[in-house]
Amino acid sequence: MSRMKIALAGIGKIARDAHVPALMASDAFELVAAVTRHEPPEGARGFRSISEMKAALPDVAAVSICTPPRGRLQLIAEAFDAGLDVMIEKPPAATLSEARQFADMAARAGCVLFVTWHSRAAAAVEPAKEWLRGKEIKRVEVSWKEDIRIWHPGQSWIWEPGLGAFDAGINAFSVLTHILPGALTVEDAELRFPANKDAPIAADIRLAHAHAAPVLAAFDFDQRGPQTWTIDIETDGGRLALSDGASAMSVDGEPVRLDGGPEYHLLYRQFQALLEDRRSDADLRPFELVADCFLLGRRKLVAPFEDF
Amino acid sequence: MSRMKIALAGIGKIARDAHVPALMASDAFELVAAVTRHEPPEGARGFRSISEMKAALPDVAAVSICTPPRGRLQLIAEAFDAGLDVMIEKPPAATLSEARQFADMAARAGCVLFVTWHSRAAAAVEPAKEWLRGKEIKRVEVSWKEDIRIWHPGQSWIWEPGLGAFDAGINAFSVLTHILPGALTVEDAELRFPANKDAPIAADIRLAHAHAAPVLAAFDFDQRGPQTWTIDIETDGGRLALSDGASAMSVDGEPVRLDGGPEYHLLYRQFQALLEDRRSDADLRPFELVADCFLLGRRKLVAPFEDF
Numbered sequence: 010m011s012r013m014k015i016a017l018a019g020i021g022k023i024a025r026d027a028h029v030p031a032l033m034a035s036d037a038f039e040l041v042a043a044v045t046r047h048e049p050p051e052g053a054r055g056f057r058s059i060s061e062m063k064a065a066l067p068d069v070a071a072v073s074i075c076t077p078p079r080g081r082l083q084l085i086a087e088a089f090d091a092g093l094d095v096m097i098e099k100p101p102a103a104t105l106s107e108a109r110q111f112a113d114m115a116a117r118a119g120c121v122l123f124v125t126w127h128s129r130a131a132a133a134v135e136p137a138k139e140w141l142r143g144k145e146i147k148r149v150e151v152s153w154k155e156d157i158r159i160w161h162p163g164q165s166w167i168w169e170p171g172l173g174a175f176d177a178g179i180n181a182f183s184v185l186t187h188i189l190p191g192a193l194t195v196e197d198a199e200l201r202f203p204a205n206k207d208a209p210i211a212a213d214i215r216l217a218h219a220h221a222a223p224v225l226a227a228f229d230f231d232q233r234g235p236q237t238w239t240i241d242i243e244t245d246g247g248r249l250a251l252s253d254g255a256s257a258m259s260v261d262g263e264p265v266r267l268d269g270g271p272e273y274h275l276l277y278r279q280f281q282a283l284l285e286d287r288r289s290d291a292d293l294r295p296f297e298l299v300a301d302c303f304l305l306g307r308r309k310l311v312a313p314f315e316d317f
Numbered sequence: 318m319s320r321m322k323i324a325l326a327g328i329g330k331i332a333r334d335a336h337v338p339a340l341m342a343s344d345a346f347e348l349v350a351a352v353t354r355h356e357p358p359e360g361a362r363g364f365r366s367i368s369e370m371k372a373a374l375p376d377v378a379a380v381s382i383c384t385p386p387r388g389r390l391q392l393i394a395e396a397f398d399a400g401l402d403v404m405i406e407k408p409p410a411a412t413l414s415e416a417r418q419f420a421d422m423a424a425r426a427g428c429v430l431f432v433t434w435h436s437r438a439a440a441a442v443e444p445a446k447e448w449l450r451g452k453e454i455k456r457v458e459v460s461w462k463e464d465i466r467i468w469h470p471g472q473s474w475i476w477e478p479g480l481g482a483f484d485a486g487i488n489a490f491s492v493l494t495h496i497l498p499g500a501l502t503v504e505d506a507e508l509r510f511p512a513n514k515d516a517p518i519a520a521d522i523r524l525a526h527a528h529a530a531p532v533l534a535a536f537d538f539d540q541r542g543p544q545t546w547t548i549d550i551e552t553d554g555g556r557l558a559l560s561d562g563a564s565a566m567s568v569d570g571e572p573v574r575l576d577g578g579p580e581y582h583l584l585y586r587q588f589q590a591l592l593e594d595r596r597s598d599a600d601l602r603p604f605e606l607v608a609d610c611f612l613l614g615r616r617k618l619v620a621p622f623e624d625f
Contacts, residue, residue: 082502082528104609105413106602110500170505170613192418194390197478207615220390294414300608301412305478307515308616 013284014069016042016062016093018084019076020050022164023098027127028075031273037281042066044084059084063091070094071121071284077166079103085111089118096123096280100179103171105293105300112291122289123280126183130276132269133251133258137242138188140260144244146189149224152239153181154232157210173208175299178228182295184240184255191219195298198306203314210314214302231314321592322377324350324370324401326392327384328358330472331406335435336383339581345589350374352392367392371399378402379429379592385474387411393419397426404431404588408487411479413601413608420599430597431588434491438584440577441559441566445550446496448568452552454497457532460547461489462540465518481516483607485546486536490603492548492563499527503606506614511622518622522610539622 015038017024029050032040042054042062049055056062062069071094074081078100088095095115101124102108108124115122128134155177161167167176185193194217200209210231216224238254250259258265269275283290323346325332337358340348350362350370357363364370370377379402382389386408396403403423409432410416416432423430436442463485469475475484493501502525508517518539524532546562558567566573577583591598 086528104503104613105605106500106609107502109602109605110502113500170615172612192414192421194415194418195412202616220394294417297413297417297608300605300612301414303611304480304608305412307478308510 012037012039013071013281014039014041014066016040016044016059016069016072017050017053018044018059018072018074018088019098020045020047021075021077022162024075025050027271027273028073028098031271031277034274035277038071038277042069044072059087059091059093063093071096071280073280074098077164078171079166079169082107082110086114089114089120092118092120094121094284096125096276099124099126099183100172100176100296100299101293105296108291108293108296112289115289115291121283121287122291123283124291124293125276125280126180126187126292126295127272127276128180128184128254129187130272130279131184131255132267133255133265134184134188136265136267137249137251137255137258140249141188141190141242141244144246146191146218146222147243147245148222149185149189149218149243150241151181151185151224151226152237153178154227154229154237156232156236157230159236168206168208170207172299173202173206174211174228174230175209175302177230178212178226179295179299180254181226181228181238181240182298184251185224186292186294186298189218193218193224193298194220195301195305198302199309200302200306201309201311203312204310205313210311212302212306214306216298320345320347321379321589322347322349322374324348324352324367324377324380325358325361326352326367326380326382326396328353328355329383329385330470332383333358335579335581336381336406339579339585342582343585346379346585350377352380367395367399367401371401379404379588381588382406385472386479387474387477390415390418394422397422397428400426400428402429402592404433404584407432407434407491408480408484408604408607409601413604416599416601416604420597423597423599429591429595430599431591432599432601433584433588434488434495434600434603435580435584436488436492436562437495438580438587439492439563440575441563441573442492442496444573444575445557445559445563445566448557449496449498449550449552452554454499454526454530455551455553456530457493457497457526457551458549459489459493459532459534460545461486462535462537462545464540464544465538467544476514476516478515480607481510481514482519482536482538483517483610485538486520486534487603487607488562489534489536489546489548490606492559493532494600494602494606497526501526501532501606502528503609503613506610507617508610508614509617509619511620512618513621518619520610520614522614524606
């Protein structure tokens with residue numbers, strides 16, 4: 010069976026680190042083009058715009074968007090105008106209203122839209138969801154702390170007004186909204202802004218699960234040494250601990266053996282399944298929770314941050 | 318025909334100024350109960366909770382929520398549990414995630430939910446929408462400036478972390494999202510916070526309509542003298558001006574004669590129509606735009622504000 014021809018838009022760190030290897034390993038997709046101002050990946054032709062690419066390579070059927078969140082509206086509108094199915098790297102957009110428009114545009118164009126949350130593809134996520142089913146949630150603690158110097162080296166967009174440390178924290182929200190049985194509500198938040206930046210470097214958030222159980226989250230972008238991506242969940246049937254960004258899991262201290270490969274391999278398999286069903290998946294709940302933190306959050310100024 | 322028995326939850330300024338008069342004038346609804354810690358309106362019985370009310374007055378069929386936005390989730394969950402249809406004063410909730418849950422709860426309970434935006438019931442709104450149909454939008458300017466001392470006297474909730482001046486500005490967003498043919502996207506915002514408050518007293522916002530036309534909005538909660546609620550729209554077919562909160566309208570400087578009564582009379586007629594059709598109306602776009610302003614907005618500290 011011939012593979013579906015796909016393009017990548019935006020050839021930055023996440024495209025090179027994650028998308029290109031996943032596509033190279035895929036037996037469903039063939040990476041033939043890149044829309045980028047930079048060098049295209051090996052074996053792919055480079056184009057300046059989607060319409061230019063579509064004119065030269067009319068059999069490209071889908072595009073995977075890896076550009077920074079600002080400015081995607083126009084790009085995605087062009088993709089749907091060209092009849093392409095679209096997969097989107099997180100966070101889906103700079104604003105909720107834009108992200109909402111993507112789904113409307115996909116429906117109007119009769120195209121498939123996949124708003125991805127790569128942390129949901131981590132190995133422990135589905136086993137955790139299954140284990141939590143039917144249990145009462147008592148308390149949740151989230152610690153998502155990483156060093157922006159490692160994960161976003163030299164990326165100026167990360168400090169534009171917007172997510173900041175929530176660019177990582179939104180991964181935790183994407184896992185929580187997927188595995189917890191009830192809905193999450195933001196009750197209180199403190200956002201810490203470096204005096205020289207327009208985005209928060211850290212945040213402490215208090216949420217409620219299903220109106221009742223406390224969910225405490227701490228996000229930090231200035232974590233030296235070991236990186237921390239953990240979710241601990243106390244239930245009436247034991248204690249679940251997710252670590253390494255939900256790629257590892259233990260129950261009451263006992264490690265659980267997990268299957269599962271790289272997150273982006275699974276994301277492209279999920280995209281393939283959506284394409285076969287001609288079905289979209291555009292869950293914006295993680296992004297809504299982030300917007301709620303900004304809406305309700307108290308701001309605190311902290312020391313300037315010199316990153317690069 | 319006998320009127321439907323309805324309750325008000327939250328007897329504050331907006332209930333007394335707007336909801337009670339509208340219900341007194343209604344031939345569809347009969348105000349029989351109030352859920353409040355204060356005095357119920359004349360002719361209505363007071364209760365401390367929805368379940369207490371439902372036990373005493375099982376034939377109450379609907380409740381109209383006028384409490385401050387914080388804490389509505391529990392109240393509305395109780396209303397749907399009691400099988401009541403629900404109408405909600407703006408803003409719908411303290412957070413988007415809560416407001417989204419209302420719609421889910423309504424669907425599960427088989428109840429009607431009406432998320433109201435009272436400014437959409439102003440006399441010029443439907444004529445403006447009709448006039449704009451098929452025209453190209455060139456530029457929009459919004460000025461929504463009022464004196465918080467007049468409109469929210471002694472209301473401490475208005476300064477809790479959250480909307481601030483957007484409590485008024487969200488009315489402008491509710492009109493814009495209804496009358497403009499395309500979608501709105503927040504591009505940039507400056508939010509001005511008094512040094513002693515956790516909510517903005519003023520904001521300047523730059524949006525785009527349908528990816529292209531500039532939409533500039535200025536919100537202010539510290540407007541002495543005449544109050545300003547205007548929307549000016551330049552099109553390829555002339556210039557539309559809405560004033561007095563979209564209750565008056567002119568085209569190219571010529572006033573347009575309008576029909577229309579008090580906003581809340583129309584809101585209750587709309588609720589009646591939704592109940593007859595067993596259909597919900599829960600448009601959260603105005604609230605999403607506000608959340609986007611907080612997400613993308615640069616914060617500026619301004620002089621302390623002494624209100625009351």
